[in-house]
Amino acid sequence: MLQGTLDMLILKALSLGALHGYGVIQRIRQTSDEMLNVEQGSLYPALYRIEQKGWVSSKWETNETGRRAKFYSLTRAGRKQLEEEEASWDRLVLAIAKVRQAT
Amino acid sequence: MLQGTLDMLILKALSLGALHGYGVIQRIRQTSDEMLNVEQGSLYPALYRIEQKGWVSSKWETNETGRRAKFYSLTRAGRKQLEEEEASWDRLVLAIAKVRQAT
DNA sequence: CGCGATGCCTAGAAAGACGAGGCATAATAG
DNA sequence: CTATTATGCCTCGTCTTTCTAGGCATCGCG
Numbered sequence: 646m647l648q649g650t651l652d653m654l655i656l657k658a659l660s661l662g663a664l665h666g667y668g669v670i671q672r673i674r675q676t677s678d679e680m681l682n683v684e685q686g687s688l689y690p691a692l693y694r695i696e697q698k699g700w701v702s703s704k705w706e707t708n709e710t711g712r713r714a715k716f717y718s719l720t721r722a723g724r725k726q727l728e729e730e731e732a733s734w735d736r737l738v739l740a741i742a743k744v745r746q747a748t
Numbered sequence: 749m750l751q752g753t754l755d756m757l758i759l760k761a762l763s764l765g766a767l768h769g770y771g772v773i774q775r776i777r778q779t780s781d782e783m784l785n786v787e788q789g790s791l792y793p794a795l796y797r798i799e800q801k802g803w804v805s806s807k808w809e810t811n812e813t814g815r816r817a818k819f820y821s822l823t824r825a826g827r828k829q830l831e832e833e834e835a836s837w838d839r840l841v842l843a844i845a846k847v848r849q850a851t
Numbered sequence: 852c853g854c855g856a857t858g859c860c861t862a863g864a865a866a867g868a869c870g871a872g873g874c875a876t877a878a879t880a881g
Numbered sequence: 882c883t884a885t886t887a888t889g890c891c892t893c894g895t896c897t898t899t900c901t902a903g904g905c906a907t908c909g910c911g
Contacts, residue, residue, distance in 0.1 A: 648751035676850035740783035747779035
């Protein structure tokens with residue numbers, strides 16, 4: 646996958662509600678109609694980075710099946726960051742569209 | 749800039765006609781309405797990689813002002829590669845749009 | 852004459868994604 | 882009952898790509 650988009654996808658997934666890491670992967674896969682598959686080796690380091698930056702907070706909880714898991718939720722800063730990354734993404738998509746339209 | 753899009757931009761720029769490295773930077777900047785600025789330190793290594801892969805070929809020529817410059821032109825394989833990268837880009841944009849639409 | 856633009860290049864650092872592995876428990880298949 | 886798959890977490894090393902910062906040469910213009 647393209648480097649730089651993962652943070653946005655994770656933040657977006659968490660914007661739909663708190664979730665544990667493994668669930669983030671599933672949510673991204675589902676909401677993208679199976680088009681995006683995030684590897685665990687990419688996700689967990691990314692979650693760590695993102696938490697260090699204060700965009701998410703985590704706590705260990707127990708899910709509905711009785712398993713313990715680390716649940717992440719968006720912070721206010723994370724919500725702001727998501728907006729910025731989406732805007733930045735839109736700019737990039739627009740810029741590349743322009744180049745591709747050039748004759 | 750996002751990692752992974754540079755090759756496509758270079759190939760696209762060259763699809764409009766052969767050009768030397770410095771000119772590729774200008775063409776990308778112009779066609780993107782100044783939104784994309786490729787650094788020389790990114791471009792020249794990228795051109796080298798792309799040539800190694802057989803997507804472009806180069807030869808030293810003299811431009812209209814009498815300066816020598818290395819002109820790159822798309823090969824058939826390069827044209828094919830450009831199509832693939834554009835299709836792949838479209839898929840990614842679609843996939844991310846889906847995730848962002850999710851409620 | 853000096854400086855910015857044009858033109859090429861490299862080396863090193865930084866970042867991020869990935870594959871492969873390790874570990875543990877629960878559910879399911881055989 | 883046992884073996885495999887799914888769920889859940891993590892780390893390490895590698896690879897790729899981009900950027901910053903430099904170096905070098907020539908041309909045009911003020």
